[in-house]
Amino acid sequence: MSEITPDLVRHLASLARILVTDQEVEQLAGELGIIVDSVATVTKAVSGDVTATSHPIPMANVYREDVILPSLSQLQALSSAPDSAEGRFKVNAILDED
Amino acid sequence: MTDITSSSAAVLAGLILSKKASSVEITTAFLDRLEKLNPKTNSYLHFNRENSLAQAKRADQQLAEGKTVSPLHGVPIAVKDNLTTTDAPTTAGSKILEGWVPQYDATVVRKLREASMPILGKTNLDEFAMGSSTEFSAYGPSKNPWDLSRIPGGSGGGSSSAIAGHLAPLAIGSDTGGSIRFPAAMTGSVGAKPTYGAVSRYGLIALASSLDQIGPVTNSVLDAAMLQDVIGGHDPHDSTSLPNSLGSMVQSVKEADVKGLRVGVVKQLSSDGFQPGVKACFDDTIEKLAAAGAEIVEVDCPSFEYAVAAYYLILPAEASSNLAKFDSVRFGLRVTPDGNPTIENVMAATREQGFGPEVKRRIILGTYALSSGYYDAYYGSAQKVRTLIQQDLAKAFTQADVLLTPTAPTTAFKIGEKVNDPLAMYLNDIATIPANLAGIPGISVPNGLASEDGLPSGVQILAPAMQDGQMYRVASIVEKLYMDQWGASLIARVPDLEAL
Numbered sequence: 001m002s003e004i005t006p007d008l009v010r011h012l013a014s015l016a017r018i019l020v021t022d023q024e025v026e027q028l029a030g031e032l033g034i035i036v037d038s039v040a041t042v043t044k045a046v047s048g049d050v051t052a053t054s055h056p057i058p059m060a061n062v063y064r065e066d067v068i069l070p071s072l073s074q075l076q077a078l079s080s081a082p083d084s085a086e087g088r089f090k091v092n093a094i095l096d097e098d
Numbered sequence: 099m100t101d102i103t104s105s106s107a108a109v110l111a112g113l114i115l116s117k118k119a120s121s122v123e124i125t126t127a128f129l130d131r132l133e134k135l136n137p138k139t140n141s142y143l144h145f146n147r148e149n150s151l152a153q154a155k156r157a158d159q160q161l162a163e164g165k166t167v168s169p170l171h172g173v174p175i176a177v178k179d180n181l182t183t184t185d186a187p188t189t190a191g192s193k194i195l196e197g198w199v200p201q202y203d204a205t206v207v208r209k210l211r212e213a214s215m216p217i218l219g220k221t222n223l224d225e226f227a228m229g230s231s232t233e234f235s236a237y238g239p240s241k242n243p244w245d246l247s248r249i250p251g252g253s254g255g256g257s258s259s260a261i262a263g264h265l266a267p268l269a270i271g272s273d274t275g276g277s278i279r280f281p282a283a284m285t286g287s288v289g290a291k292p293t294y295g296a297v298s299r300y301g302l303i304a305l306a307s308s309l310d311q312i313g314p315v316t317n318s319v320l321d322a323a324m325l326q327d328v329i330g331g332h333d334p335h336d337s338t339s340l341p342n343s344l345g346s347m348v349q350s351v352k353e354a355d356v357k358g359l360r361v362g363v364v365k366q367l368s369s370d371g372f373q374p375g376v377k378a379c380f381d382d383t384i385e386k387l388a389a390a391g392a393e394i395v396e397v398d399c400p401s402f403e404y405a406v407a408a409y410y411l412i413l414p415a416e417a418s419s420n421l422a423k424f425d426s427v428r429f430g431l432r433v434t435p436d437g438n439p440t441i442e443n444v445m446a447a448t449r450e451q452g453f454g455p456e457v458k459r460r461i462i463l464g465t466y467a468l469s470s471g472y473y474d475a476y477y478g479s480a481q482k483v484r485t486l487i488q489q490d491l492a493k494a495f496t497q498a499d500v501l502l503t504p505t506a507p508t509t510a511f512k513i514g515e516k517v518n519d520p521l522a523m524y525l526n527d528i529a530t531i532p533a534n535l536a537g538i539p540g541i542s543v544p545n546g547l548a549s550e551d552g553l554p555s556g557v558q559i560l561a562p563a564m565q566d567g568q569m570y571r572v573a574s575i576v577e578k579l580y581m582d583q584w585g586a587s588l589i590a591r592v593p594d595l596e597a598l
Contacts, residue, residue, distance in 0.1 A: 019449070040407075092441045
């Protein structure tokens with residue numbers, strides 16, 4: 001049985017910045033429990049020394065020449081913002097007032 | 099005059115080049131049809147007649163000036179709605195991006211424009227490409243033209259239903275675990291996932307960056323090869339884009355010859371768990387290839403057993419990170435709760451309203467898989483499984499030139515049948531996922547109708563990384579074996595949508 005409890009779901013949702021209702025928490029705990037039990041089989045697949053693959057095709061990093069290329073203007077970058085002011089993205093307070 | 103909307107892209111390109119039909123005429127024919135029939139299939143989320151026709155007109159003007167810019171010059175195309183377009187909304191099937199018009203074109207979209215291919219519209223998908231049925235689209239499911247009560251596959255069900263319903267001659271899809279190939283199998287169309295990095299991902303709204311790949315959805319193998327030749331190639335905007343050219347896919351199709359071909363049948367994906375009619379179609383493909391002179395060998399890929407499990411750790415992990423950008427700050431939806439909310443409250447409320455159930459499930463699963471204490475056991479093990487799968491494939495490709503599997507375990511299921519059972523939905527991609535984990539190319543080609551339900555089945559052809567030409571070569575051989583039997587493509591047998 002998995003360890004996906006309603007409290008863990010609430011914690012994960014808050015880390016992921018998703019508001020969840022109590023009903024959603026219950027449902028997600030059940031669904032994620034089943035999924036986690038199923039995907040946990042990967043822990044049995046690997047024995048001994050196996051390197052991890054993070055990228056399917058081996059590639060080395062490359063750098064381009066340090067030249068200025070056309071890019072979005074400030075106006076374009078702001079054009080889809082829900083709110084902006086003085087050429088910047090405008091958001092609610094970062095810190096709680098109390 | 100050939101019937102335009104049921105013609106292959108290669109035929110349409112020929113009509114345009116020989117001036118037997120103009121791009122405007124052809125684009126108009128598809129627009130007329132999709133405006134009438136899209137309400138039945140829900141293939142397109144957005145289309146704009148004037149904009150498409152303006153592009154077609156430009157293509158015709160170039161031709162009039164004696165300029166041909168690509169082998170698909172003037173042939174219209176549908177684009178999955180997770181690719182950015184500056185002249186049309188891009189929603190990725192999500193409410194969180196409703197109405198967003200991007201500031202830049204995806205590289206693939208730019209290449210289509212440079213090839214003078216008018217864009218017909220943007221096609222439906224499961225929200226952020228998470229799903230295999232389009233039922234997780236925030237804008238309703240697309241319907242399968244073979245039977246409107248069934249799913250057209252997903253996530254690219256908008257593109258596959260547009261092809262099967264003749265609402266577009268060509269379409270672009272994206273494939274993270276099967277989102278091009280699975281819908282192709284469900285609709286009797288052709289869908290190819292190139293080698294990872296063969297087509298630029300710049301402007302593709304990322305689901306899982308180490309798995310995502312853009313590719314063609316078409317009526318025929320030649321059409322797919324022509325389209326990959328247009329959209330492929332290195333792009334400095336995508337750091338994972340392959341630096342080298344993979345050559346001409348069309349040339350590979352033309353070189354199709356079964357002589358000396360070694361076909362591998364994957365032991366783990368050829369017996370249990372497949373619908374009998376799908377299995378029968380697959381066995382028939384293998385028999386046809388053997389009769390034509392191919393050598394058939396069985397190959398063993400024991401780690402495939404863990405592919406789905408590894409995928410559903412790696413994908414949510416990468417997706418939870420990629421989707422963090424939908425935070426209500428720079429674009430998209432913003433929901434401000436009552437009172438005096440902080441930005442965190444705004445983000446949480448926005449993501450609660452903007453994301454659908456599957457997206458939330460996968461983000462939370464990914465957050466779990468990446469959290470301290472679980473990371474090594476889950477995400478770490480999944481990445482090791484990835485290595486094991488690559489090793490299995492490397493060994494298999496010493497015994498065979500290509501590997502064949504059924505593309506999907508079943509034919510198209512009913513809308514609603516699996517939507518409340520996430521695990522059942524995840525298993526649809528059992529045969530397609532290994533290619534994404536290993537970065538190799540794979541294509542689905544129609545190989546008949548299952549006897550029990552009369553719905554299309556597909557065969558998947560896998561080739562080693564960078565050998566996309568080999569994949570197209572064998573796909574073309576398989577397609578020809580069936581054309582010889584049927585006398586026309588499977589898609590020619592789709593019921594008349596206007597009568598449904």
